Amino acid sequence: MRTKNQNIIGAILVVLVMCLVPLVVSAYQYETGLSQYAWFSKSTSGYDFFLFWKGQLLMLLCALMAFYVAAKCLLVKDGIPDSKLEKKYIIPLGLYFVMAFESTIFSEHTDAAVRGGYEQWEGMLILGAYIVVLFLAYWIVRGRLEIRIVAYGLLAGVFVMSLIGGMQAFGHDFFRTGAGKVLMNLMLEQKLNFSFNFEVGRVYATLYNPNYVGSYVALVLPVILSLISKNRKPGAVFVSLVSAITSVLLVVMLFGSQSLTGCIGVAASLVLFLILMIPNMKKKPLPFVIGGVLCVALCAVLVYQYRPLFEYGINKIFHPAANNQVIRSMEGKDGTLIITMDNGDILNLKVNIAEGEYRYEATDAAGKTYNLYED
Numbered sequence: 001m002r003t004k005n006q007n008i009i010g011a012i013l014v015v016l017v018m019c020l021v022p023l024v025v026s027a028y029q030y031e032t033g034l035s036q037y038a039w040f041s042k043s044t045s046g047y048d049f050f051l052f053w054k055g056q057l058l059m060l061l062c063a064l065m066a067f068y069v070a071a072k073c074l075l076v077k078d079g080i081p082d083s084k085l086e087k088k089y090i091i092p093l094g095l096y097f098v099m100a101f102e103s104t105i106f107s108e109h110t111d112a113a114v115r116g117g118y119e120q121w122e123g124m125l126i127l128g129a130y131i132v133v134l135f136l137a138y139w140i141v142r143g144r145l146e147i148r149i150v151a152y153g154l155l156a157g158v159f160v161m162s163l164i165g166g167m168q169a170f171g172h173d174f175f176r177t178g179a180g181k182v183l184m185n186l187m188l189e190q191k192l193n194f195s196f197n198f199e200v201g202r203v204y205a206t207l208y209n210p211n212y213v214g215s216y217v218a219l220v221l222p223v224i225l226s227l228i229s230k231n232r233k234p235g236a237v238f239v240s241l242v243s244a245i246t247s248v249l250l251v252v253m254l255f256g257s258q259s260l261t262g263c264i265g266v267a268a269s270l271v272l273f274l275i276l277m278i279p280n281m282k283k284k285p286l287p288f289v290i291g292g293v294l295c296v297a298l299c300a301v302l303v304y305q306y307r308p309l310f311e312y313g314i315n316k317i318f319h320p321a322a323n324n325q326v327i328r329s330m331e332g333k334d335g336t337l338i339i340t341m342d343n344g345d346i347l348n349l350k351v352n353i354a355e356g357e358y359r360y361e362a363t364d365a366a367g368k369t370y371n372l373y374e375d
Contacts, residue, residue: 007072009141011149014067017133018150019059021155022216025175025206026187032118042333045364047192049184050208051121055129057304062129063135089138093131100127152239155227159218159242165205165213169256173200203256214262217254221266222273276373 028048034040104124107113116123141150164174174180176196185191200202205213227243229236254262326342337349346365361371 007140011146015153055126159246165203165253166249168203210257213257214259218265218269
């Protein structure tokens, strides 16, 4: 079925936002502006590998999408979409933008709030770009052709991401290779010889934080599973095969990330996926029963595999720490942050900041080491 007003170029731009932006990894050197604080290192500059250039590409693609929509509305007959944005979608989006803008204008650090900064490059410009992209994508992706372009493009991007993450889970990290380091140094004049904080076998993909990997899997896994069909046409069989392989690799990524947040998110997303499929279950219940059993089995395996992680998370939920840990003072000395609590307890936090490497070690006054968990 051909739509009256196809937006093939616009759909391709949406695909680039969804698939290319998450894959960008390259170093960016910047002034931290934090060296005057005692709790920070004396280094005046830092490096970002995973966030800054993603944001720059996002804003570029956002501008191209806006230009495309404006040009089509002005130059093409019936270029303006014939459907209005529904209030149930636009109102939450508008409220989010208003709250983000309000937070920015009242911030004491306006520049960081607008542009982002140390390890947090999702400033107001980036949030605004996401809002505009979502707004424009709602208009652009209307017909069946555009939906297919976005769906197959998303599958291609997720396959590449899951391949990178799957290889990391098995100890083959592309970014630790010579080619990977060349790619990460691509935007720098003075090349870095850096090491990695993550142990071999820990999945971070191109997303910087293992918890981001878990959230990514929770978001895309149901979509990829929905592309698997029983259609026997060669094209459909190929899509189903790639979708099945990608789904397996996504699960491998989840295991390798060791993300409790991701495990909970995947379980919730799979339950929601099955609920949304209820209308189709009445016609052919057997495939969905099998799928439900597999989902339950996957959740059971995840809980068994990461039992200590789940026990830690459950313990935090039902036995939260008392909110009475008042810090009396903090002092930086010889690369160690000495934190004195109001009750006299002392915690020594040692941070080793090297090129692209952050290692943390926490000990008390007696030298006892404490494990640090990522939430």
